[in-house]
Amino acid sequence: MNPSAAQLGPPAPEPAEGQPEPARRERKKRQTRDALILAALKLFEVKGYEHTAVREITDAVDVSERTFFRYFASKEDLAVSFIRDRTALFLRALAARPPAEDPLTAVRNAYHDSLAESAPDSAENMATYLSVVRLIESTPALLAANLRYLHDHDYEIVGILARREGVDPATDRRPRLLAAMFGTIAFLASQEWRDKGCPGPEVLAAAFDAYADQMTAALAGHWS
Amino acid sequence: MNPSAAQLGPPAPEPAEGQPEPARRERKKRQTRDALILAALKLFEVKGYEHTAVREITDAVDVSERTFFRYFASKEDLAVSFIRDRTALFLRALAARPPAEDPLTAVRNAYHDSLAESAPDSAENMATYLSVVRLIESTPALLAANLRYLHDHDYEIVGILARREGVDPATDRRPRLLAAMFGTIAFLASQEWRDKGCPGPEVLAAAFDAYADQMTAALAGHWS
DNA sequence: CAGATTATGTCAGTCAATGACAAGTGTCAA
DNA sequence: TTGACACTTGTCATTGACTGACATAATCTG
CATH class of the missing domain: 1.10.357.10 (Tetracycline Repressor, domain 2)
Structure with a gap:
């Protein structure tokens, strides 16, 4: 799971691949990813990009700060x-x-x-x-x-x-x-x-x- | 003394203003500024930009890290x-x-x-x-x-x-x-x-x- | 030399980012 | 179902850039 490996527009259900993925794991990843983006944008809009700490974003989604950086290489990367x-x-x-x-x-x-x-x-x-x-x-x-x-x-x-x-x-x-x-x-x-x-x-x-x-x-x- | 206020090529003696500056202070500032740039470039060339800590630069010139950031807004700024x-x-x-x-x-x-x-x-x-x-x-x-x-x-x-x-x-x-x-x-x-x-x-x-x-x-x- | 400016050092603290390891969860085959 | 295996996540510790506050010291100005 390297950062920004799978980039995809927010809630745009993947073109649907055959069957090779029993889904649950991927679905959860997609969920947290989307949740992070959503929470981040909301916070950015209110407090501005610079004044929003990664910590606040992850708190809003209730994941660890470390996890954030497993999804995105950096704060910029998300934006x-x-x-x-x-x-x-x-x-x-x-x-x-x-x-x-x-x-x-x-x-x-x-x-x-x-x-x-x-x-x-x-x-x-x-x-x-x-x-x-x-x-x-x-x-x-x-x-x-x-x-x-x-x-x-x-x-x-x-x-x-x-x-x-x-x-x-x-x-x-x-x-x-x-x-x-x-x-x-x-x-x-x-x-x-x-x-x-x-x-x-x-x-x-x-x-x-x-x-x-x-x-x-x-x-x-x-x-x- | 805001960062990067006075930008000037390295050892290029200012166009000489009348007399309104008794010089010593300005001269010293110029000196440390040049010394910082010189030391930084030398280190960057050897260890690379990313792997050179501001601390190493300031140690080489023997000023505090804080002083560095009074001359340059950031490490990038110097470069x-x-x-x-x-x-x-x-x-x-x-x-x-x-x-x-x-x-x-x-x-x-x-x-x-x-x-x-x-x-x-x-x-x-x-x-x-x-x-x-x-x-x-x-x-x-x-x-x-x-x-x-x-x-x-x-x-x-x-x-x-x-x-x-x-x-x-x-x-x-x-x-x-x-x-x-x-x-x-x-x-x-x-x-x-x-x-x-x-x-x-x-x-x-x-x-x-x-x-x-x-x-x-x-x-x-x-x-x- | 006195007194106002201004540069520097010290210190404490925030925030982004990364490595290491332990713990949890999903997957797949027997 | 169960158990081995593959991932994902959390926790902890650490580095490094950068900042604000305050004290100290150097340089002007008259």
């Missing part, structure tokens, strides 16, 4: 677990885009796909996700963790892009460049979205598109 | 203090570029300027800087701190760009976009540079240019 799920969604969406699309188009569409896939999941789910984003965007430490997570997983995007276009990521800089630029504008978009008060997902998508649209314009010449 | 200096150089360089240059050109030239300004500073200085970059690039925690620092100061670049081009950063996304993209490629460049073994500064500059050159190409169509 960004949602981001992890979103990123995984995006990666799958990107891999699924038709090869006929050029890289930028594929990335843009994949972003929308992943957003659409997670958004209507359930209203309650969306609300939770929104509160997490709000939390992350307003907590410097989590913002940094988020940044770091995105960076650590850029190479996966790079791999998919390079495969799609049949280029060698070791010599061709374009896949790395596009992957990094995607991360950048996704980040800018969620900032703008937060500044607007985290309205609906479609506003986030619109902000993303606006940034994507202006990339070449920003590089062009004078802005007059 | 990225060099990055701060470099960023400050870049900002000044960017502000100094002629307004006739279009934004992208100005940013690229400013990057080279700041590199040139710090590089020949002194051979020993350069060596120190290189070891810091190596350290940061090979320590996940520091990489994250670096990322965060860059992000936290994007707004300064945004401000300069917006002023240069006479646009409103609140409504026009282009300054934010270019600032973020600059950060991205500067980051990619230093990674590539590290992977090549941190050769000379000109190699870093070349990598930066290569990325800058390919930005539009990466956004264009298929890469074939």
